[in-house]
Structure formats: structure tokens, C-alpha cells
Amino acid sequence: MAAENLLKVEAVETYYGNIRALAGVDVEVNKGEIVSLIGANGAGKSTLMMTICGSPQARAGSIIFDGEDITKLPTHLIARRRIAQSPEGRRIFPRMTVYENLQMGAGLDNLKYFNEDVEKIFTLFPRLKERQSQRGGTLSGGEQQMLSIGRALMARPKLLLLDEPSLGLAPLIVKGIFEAIKKLNKEEGLTVFLVEQNAFAALKLSDRGYVMVNGKVTMSGSGKELLANPEVRAAYLEGGRH
Amino acid sequence: MTASTETGHPNVLAKAVREGLFAGVIAFFMFLLFVGIETYQDINNALVWRTRWGLLAIFVAVAAVGRFLTVGFIKPHVDRRKLAKAKSGVLEISENKSFFHRHFLKIALVFLLVYPFLSLLIVGKQGSLKYVDNFGIQILIYVMLAWGLNIVVGLAGLLDLGYVAFYAVGAYSYALLSSYFGLSFWLLLPMSGILAALWGIILGFPVLRLRGDYLAIVTLAFGEIIRLVLINWTDVTKGTFGISGIAKASFFGIWSFDTGSANSFVKAWGLSASSVYYKIFLFYIILALCMLTAYVTIRLRRMPIGRAWEALREDEIACRSLGINTVTTKLTAFATGAMFGGVAGSFFATRQGFVSPESFVFLESAVILAIVVLGGMGSLTGIAIAAVVMVGGTEVLREMSFLKAVFGPDFTPELYRMLLFGLAMIIVMLFKPRGFVGSREPTAFLKERRAVSGSFTKEGHG
Numbered sequence: 001m002a003a004e005n006l007l008k009v010e011a012v013e014t015y016y017g018n019i020r021a022l023a024g025v026d027v028e029v030n031k032g033e034i035v036s037l038i039g040a041n042g043a044g045k046s047t048l049m050m051t052i053c054g055s056p057q058a059r060a061g062s063i064i065f066d067g068e069d070i071t072k073l074p075t076h077l078i079a080r081r082r083i084a085q086s087p088e089g090r091r092i093f094p095r096m097t098v099y100e101n102l103q104m105g106a107g108l109d110n111l112k113y114f115n116e117d118v119e120k121i122f123t124l125f126p127r128l129k130e131r132q133s134q135r136g137g138t139l140s141g142g143e144q145q146m147l148s149i150g151r152a153l154m155a156r157p158k159l160l161l162l163d164e165p166s167l168g169l170a171p172l173i174v175k176g177i178f179e180a181i182k183k184l185n186k187e188e189g190l191t192v193f194l195v196e197q198n199a200f201a202a203l204k205l206s207d208r209g210y211v212m213v214n215g216k217v218t219m220s221g222s223g224k225e226l227l228a229n230p231e232v233r234a235a236y237l238e239g240g241r242h
Numbered sequence: 243m244t245a246s247t248e249t250g251h252p253n254v255l256a257k258a259v260r261e262g263l264f265a266g267v268i269a270f271f272m273f274l275l276f277v278g279i280e281t282y283q284d285i286n287n288a289l290v291w292r293t294r295w296g297l298l299a300i301f302v303a304v305a306a307v308g309r310f311l312t313v314g315f316i317k318p319h320v321d322r323r324k325l326a327k328a329k330s331g332v333l334e335i336s337e338n339k340s341f342f343h344r345h346f347l348k349i350a351l352v353f354l355l356v357y358p359f360l361s362l363l364i365v366g367k368q369g370s371l372k373y374v375d376n377f378g379i380q381i382l383i384y385v386m387l388a389w390g391l392n393i394v395v396g397l398a399g400l401l402d403l404g405y406v407a408f409y410a411v412g413a414y415s416y417a418l419l420s421s422y423f424g425l426s427f428w429l430l431l432p433m434s435g436i437l438a439a440l441w442g443i444i445l446g447f448p449v450l451r452l453r454g455d456y457l458a459i460v461t462l463a464f465g466e467i468i469r470l471v472l473i474n475w476t477d478v479t480k481g482t483f484g485i486s487g488i489a490k491a492s493f494f495g496i497w498s499f500d501t502g503s504a505n506s507f508v509k510a511w512g513l514s515a516s517s518v519y520y521k522i523f524l525f526y527i528i529l530a531l532c533m534l535t536a537y538v539t540i541r542l543r544r545m546p547i548g549r550a551w552e553a554l555r556e557d558e559i560a561c562r563s564l565g566i567n568t569v570t571t572k573l574t575a576f577a578t579g580a581m582f583g584g585v586a587g588s589f590f591a592t593r594q595g596f597v598s599p600e601s602f603v604f605l606e607s608a609v610i611l612a613i614v615v616l617g618g619m620g621s622l623t624g625i626a627i628a629a630v631v632m633v634g635g636t637e638v639l640r641e642m643s644f645l646k647a648v649f650g651p652d653f654t655p656e657l658y659r660m661l662l663f664g665l666a667m668i669i670v671m672l673f674k675p676r677g678f679v680g681s682r683e684p685t686a687f688l689k690e691r692r693a694v695s696g697s698f699t700k701e702g703h704g
Contacts, residue, residue, distance in 0.1 A: 053563055079565035087563055093556035097684045104553050107546055108565050133684065155564065 003030035006191050007052070007159055012061035014051045021047040023215040024061065029159065029193050034185050036194040036202040038236055039212035045195040046088050049163045053085055054078045066158065080108060084157035088164050090148040094137025098128055101136050101147055105154030113156065121150040124180055142173035149177070159191050166198045174198065178205050199236035203227045258314030266306030273301045347623065354529055358522040367518045374521045376637055379593060382528040383586055385629040388613040389535045389622060390582030395611065396619035397548065398575035399555025401458040403607055404465025408438040408580040410472060410602035412587025417485040417597045418478065427491035427592050431585060438584020439577040446576035450569055465607055472599040484598025491592045493523065524593050531589060535582050536622050544685050551575050616670055618677025627678050636663060
């Protein structure tokens, strides 16, 4: 099966002022895949996420999404190409209710599919349905993460970017969220690009993975391969099992 | 045991005495120079001083006794009530509100509609000038300004300290265009709104990247720039002299309110000449303009642009990642807010008949912003109440001549207006840190509308 390419990041360099955060990164995501990007703190994982979204923009290299060059597009236009993001730190709208947060996600289609999509989100995350008229800011961390993913899904994305969905959450909740992602991928063919520090859980879930060190991709392969790779194990997996 | 909690625990009383004394000492040193010593110029223009120990003693006593009562009795009482409430499990948002509470808006609107005639009935033509003009129109102008600023600050979360600039643009647009080109009020009213909106966009562009404190400083500067231009562009604006003799609004071109004109309103209706009819007419115009502002705000909040404003206030990055164009969102917020400011400004010009840069100082921006914050950012009802309290309050303070009996014949209450005003603001912010109406009404809901209680919000963040 010749995998159809959805996102192609080629030789991308991103700078914060004069500091180079990404030093020529190549990443590919095919349609229907779950791809994860793992690496230590400060490796540039989140920067790559943000660069795909155009904030900051890449100074060199190209980002091709669905056959279109989106490297120099402003963020909101990239989002309108159906790249939805659940950003690092979740960034839900704290004063708005859960329901309104989801509504904000559906703004691209002017709420055309809102009712049917919101039902889908509530089936996926029943907790959100219970909390629908509560303020986003009063939710627990896990519920906020569900809301952040739910809000991104409301945009009917072709590609879902998840930045550290496990950040600061209890293992049981992380498991639930990862199961939901898996389900979306299996049942709806949603393409997911995932940044994680929780390398074990991420690689187990993923079709393929990339390892990032100091702004460069140093290793790539299928999730299973990377999980079995001694270097990866030493650096990202066993190190965490003290 | 129960008895001691009823009357106040001995420990509490001891603490209250201690804190009361402490507050007295602090008050003594704080007011020693400000109140205890008064400077004045004698006949030779030399600066001399005299002491006012009596007044100082009053200040100190008020501080000490006030603190004693607060710590010893008021706070334990409030705490007990809160505890009892928490135990009984009754939520702050109660379902069975009183009749007045439920129909508050309708009652308020009906009251406003009959207000001019009510005052005519009660205090007569001459007396109602004050009530319709100084209270009614004055307050409604501020309601409209605050509702306009609410779009920028309350909904879009862009802190604007130079809002009075748009008010000035509107006022001068009307004053200049009507006196140079003789255009009518009804044409210039929307036009000043549009001009002010243009200026809103002009201000919006350079500040697109700014937020919070930085934005506040730039908008503050913008307000000052407009004022300085008005002062120094003497050829057009006549500088500090201002523009006088601005045309009155006509009754939609049918009748004029100028005395002596052929189609005068008083003549047409066979009334005795009085300026009160014009004031009543103006009252209804500003009431209609306020209603328009409220209607537009409520409608916009349910539309994509209004939702985008609120989302922008919450989180700009999340906004962009959801495909919202933050540039146009900010600009429309500035433009819409500025437009209402401009319309209010042109109304102000026609009502005063005179505009000068004096009316558009920073203090005005501060008052409007204070109304928005006191009322509860985003809440139209709260802001209207705050406008009544703040503007009406300062007007009432003008007439506190009975205070002379307390403080002696030299006491001029007008001088203390701002002091009392500041004190009132501090007290309100201490007890209602989210403003009069701290809850936010969701614009979307599945089954039932439920106000989102303010108690869940971080203080100082709306």
C-alpha cells in the first residue's frame, strides 16, 4: 500500500531571534497514521509543532500540507486548511463554558456540523457532557485536555496535532486519552501527529516515530522498532524507570 | 461556649482592640501632615500653616473604631453567615428570585421611559431640568460610553485607556461639520460614528501586537495625542476656546428647538417656552442610542465575531490555532467600540452646544473604564448600574450642603467629590472584586441557560 503523504516537513529551520531551535528537520506524516515525535526537554519538539502552525514561521525549508506549501501562511489560514492543534498547556478558554469552547472549535464551518459533531465529542469524552455548562477554567487537568482535544476535533481536521497531551496528568487519565486517540484513528481514519515526553506510551500507540535531539531528527522508524532500539530505550525509556 | 460565640469571643475582642489601636496609630501618622496641618496664604501672600488637631482626632477615631468594629463584630458575623450558608448547601445562584429581580430589566426600561414625565409631574418644568439633564442625560451618556468601551475591554479584553479620544472625535466631528457645512444632526450622528470607527482602526493597527500594560500605555498616549491636536490646531478647532454655538438637534427635521424659529416645537404644540422640552427630547435620543448599543452588543455576542472577541480575551494563541484572524478581530473590536464612543460624542456636542478639549481629558477615560470595571466586565446590566452609581453619585455629591453643618461653613463638598468617589471605588472593589455583576451569561447552551457564577473566576480577571 503506497501511503499517501499528508504532511511533509523538509529541511525546516526555525529561529528564536538568533537562536536556532530547529536545525533542518525532515518529518513526514502519511494519511491515516499516528506519528509521534519524542525527545528530551528543549529538543525542539514543541517548536516544530508551532512551526507547522506558522507561529513562528520557518526561516528555511518547506512545509507541504496536502500538496500545498503552507510555510509562509499566517497561523489562522493554516488552521483553515484543517490542521487542528491541541496546543501545549491545553489553552482552553477558561471563562467560557465547555459548550462554548467546543463551539469555538467549530467556527470554521460556521457551526454547520456543530450539533452532530458535539454529540460525537460527548460520546468520546462523556465527562465533557456532564460538565458542559461549567466554565473551562474550573475543569480538572484531564478534563481540560479532553476539552482541548475535543475543541480541535470540532474543526473536522485532516491532521490533528497534539502537543504533550499527557502533560501533568495522572497515568490512568493519560491512558484514557490515548485510547480515545487510538479509537479516532481506527474508526475515523484521523491522522495524528503527536509530541510526547512520555515516550513509551506514545511509541506504543504510534505507527511511526521520530526522535529529536537538539533541533534535529536523529532517528526514525516504526513505533515497534523505536521501542526495541537500545539507544532509545536507554535515553527515553529506561531512564524514566528508576 | 455558645454564649461566647454569640457575643464575640474574648480572644476576638482582644484582637479587635489591638488592631483598632494599631489602625489608629497608622491613621495618626498618615493624616498628620495631610489633615493635621493646613497651609494657606495670608494677606502678604506668604505661606503659613495652622494645626487642625480636632479634625485629625476625628480621622484617627474613625479609623480606630472602624477597625475595632470590623475585626470584633462585622467579620465574625460575616464568617458565621458564610459558614451557615455553606453548611446548608444553598448555592449562590438561587432559582427562586424575587419578582423585582426577575423583571429588573423590564422595570428599569419602563422607569426610564416615563422618567422625564415623572420628574415633570413631581418637580415641575424648572425643577425637572436638573433631573432630566444633569442626572438622566448625563448618566445615559456614560452608560453608552461604558457599553461601547465594554466591547473593547470587557469582551475583546484589550485594555484601552484612551477611549475618550473617540468621544472627542465624535464630538468635534459634529461640532465642526455642523458649524462649517451646516449639516444636520441626524446626518452627522452616524457620520461621527463612522469617523470615530476609522480612528479606532487607525489606532488598532499599530497596537495589534501589544497586549495588557503595553497596549494600555499606547492607547493612553493616543488619547493625549488627540487632545493635544485639538488644543493646538487652532485654525480649525479654535484651540482651548473650543467651539460654541453648535446647532441643536431638530425633531427629525420637522420641528426645531431653536426659540424664535418659524417651525419651533413650542409654537407648533402651543406650549409655553421652556428648554425642558428639548432636554426631554434629548433624553429619549440618548435612551434610544443606549438601547441600540445594548442591542448591537447582545446580538454581536451571539455572532461569530462576538465569540471571536471573547475567545481573543481568553487566549490569543488558541484563537489563531482555531482559524480566527486575530488582526481583523482586534480591529473590529476597536472600530465597533470607537463607533459607539463617536456617536455618544456627537450627541454630547449637540447637547452641550459647546465643545472644548477640556471635556476630553484622561480623567474621562479613567471614569469610563472605572464604570466598566466596577460594573463587571462584559455585563451590560452591571455596567449600567455602575454608571448610575458613579455619575449619579458625583452629581448627588454636588448637593451635599448638609455636610456643611458637620464640617463647618468652609467645607465645600464639591472639593471632596473625587475623594469620596475614590473611597467608594475602593470599597466596592474590596467587597465585589469582579464588579457588581461578576457572572457571565453563556451565549450557547444545550438545554438550560445557567449564569456562570463569578465565584469561579480568579479575582481581578473578570
